[in-house]
Amino acid sequence: MYEGAVQDLIDELGALPGVGPKSAQRIAFHILSADSADVMRLANALRVVKEKVRFCENCGNIAEAPTCRICQDPRRDTTLICVVEEAKDVEVIERTGSYRGLYHVLGGAIDPIKGLGPEQLRIRQLLGRLTNVREVIIATDPNIEGEATATYLARMLETMQVPASRLALGLPVGGDLEYADEITLGRAFEGRRLLS
Numbered sequence: 256m257y258e259g260a261v262q263d264l265i266d267e268l269g270a271l272p273g274v275g276p277k278s279a280q281r282i283a284f285h286i287l288s289a290d291s292a293d294v295m296r297l298a299n300a301l302r303v304v305k306e307k308v309r310f311c312e313n314c315g316n317i318a319e320a321p322t323c324r325i326c327q328d329p330r331r332d333t334t335l336i337c338v339v340e341e342a343k344d345v346e347v348i349e350r351t352g353s354y355r356g357l358y359h360v361l362g363g364a365i366d367p368i369k370g371l372g373p374e375q376l377r378i379r380q381l382l383g384r385l386t387n388v389r390e391v392i393i394a395t396d397p398n399i400e401g402e403a404t405a406t407y408l409a410r411m412l413e414t415m416q417v418p419a420s421r422l423a424l425g426l427p428v429g430g431d432l433e434y435a436d437e438i439t440l441g442r443a444f445e446g447r448r449l450l451s
């Protein structure tokens with residue numbers, strides 16, 4: 256344990272995803288010895304991101320306006336909606352260059368252990384976007400929660416008679432969409448198949 260402010264910083268850093276106690280300590284001491292201007296730039300970036308960045312009213316992607324740059328782009332194919340769990344997955348799919356439609360960010364996956372059901376996700380908003388949509392591509396993570404979410408969505412879309420597809424083989428089972436390389440994800444997109 257360190258003195259007040261240093262320990263507070265270590266605690267805050269340690270609460271971040273992927274930062275263990277040792278890393279938190281290393282980052283804290285890096286900040287302590289770093290140039291004051293550099294640290295202020297970091298502090299400012301943290302402040303600005305919380306002030307300026309919000310979630311797109313339409314798709315739930317990150318945005319610096321009421322809607323995100325993808326929803327605003329007139330060149331996107333508005334008859335395609337790709338459903339992902341998190342906003343970071345949008346960027347992963349964008350990097351493949353394989354997709355020119357719109358997105359819908361659910362804000363997670365169905366996970367009964369964490370108390371996350373369909374009502375906690377942006378599923379109702381998705382169902383409100385389906386007019387003139389020719390296909391919904393379900394790109395939830397290839398793990399248990401992602402599969403459960405995909406199955407749930409596929410059933411809902413079937414009753415609404417909206418064609419749905421799921422990303423195909425090529426993605427590692429039990430993995431996380433954000434760790435897939437562009438080629439794997441690109442092929443998975445090309446090989447997607449219609450459900451039912």
Ligand SMILES: [Zn+2]
Binds near residue numbers: 311313315316324327
């Ligand atoms: Zn959007």
